[in-house]
Amino acid sequence: MLLLAQSAQAGPSQEAVIRLQVASLDANVADTVRQSAVMNDEKRQWIEQTDRALVIQMAENKALAERLHNQRLRRELLQTIHYEAKRAGLEPDLVLSVIRVESNFRKYAISSAGARGYMQVMPFWADIVGERSTDLFNVRTNLRLGCAILRAYLDQEKGNLSRALARYNGSLGSATYPNYIYASWIK
Template sequence: MAYAYYLLCILLLALFLSALNTAQALDYRTQIDEKLKNLLIEAVADTSSFTDRFDAEVWLLDMSTRMAKQVPNPEERLEILRYVHQEASRVDLQPELVLSVIQVESNFDQYALSWVGARGLMQIMPFWLREIGHPNDNLFDIQTNLRFGCTILSYYLKIEKGDLFRALGRYNGSLGKARYPNKVLKAMSSKWYEQ
């Protein structure tokens, strides 16, 4: 039964990809190739943060296509996306919000280093490693960085009682100023929630 379901999912994904290519429904200047299709099939095998395998396939394909300009390597894109979904879901954040924060913070550069020393995709300050007693953790590691960033953002969202604008300002250290929250919200509405 599970094998038949898996084959059905693969067939549906192939049909979906075929329809997208034929209709040229995606205008992200990226061709969906066989390698990407196979990577997606492998990626959805790890569905730890997805409740439905088909949802995983659709989300990973959509977000991977949107991210192709920033991260040309399909394996790297899927690794980031799996961890974004996993870590965002772990702390009840929307994965698209996390993608928006990453776009503004590092533009998906895993090794980004700010002038004040913030590191990685979500630009985490290294003092947190000492604070929690993990001085040897690597903030350039995708999962570690996302775990820290998502945990911090979720905490600030709770402190601000769901006020995303204020939570984003707090995350960036610019509470009370509009520039950073507006950039993240614009990225979210124009790229990651774009229909």
């Protein structure tokens, strides 16, 4: 994570991209209205399929079942994941895999390095975009920022997903983290 902080602070163009991508964080109300109003077939199908897959996984994983037991909240989370992933130009399944690997769906997860929430966003990113670090536990803020960061790294790496994922994790040069994400994605 220290590498992530150093690389993020070293690249002002990267910061600018992320600022642009999260500039509308304050438009949460408008986004919520738009998000709930637009439920196309692709989105509905993804939510239904993913929800069924999570229910199966919950049967095998007690901790996951405790976190995701409420169907309404689980579907709201999936709807937000889909929305924020698409908003950033990412595949929702990729974002879901990052969440599974980073926090295993623990909303209030804090890593030993201080990364927070579902997508394990470092607090310095909140400072860069003008948010409070406590907002990183807000589902929308965490997912929007996490997706924006991943998108910026994907752009920086010219579409090389393995390198972008390694940057996201602060482990550029190692295939371990991207391989965890790919394994989760297949699951």
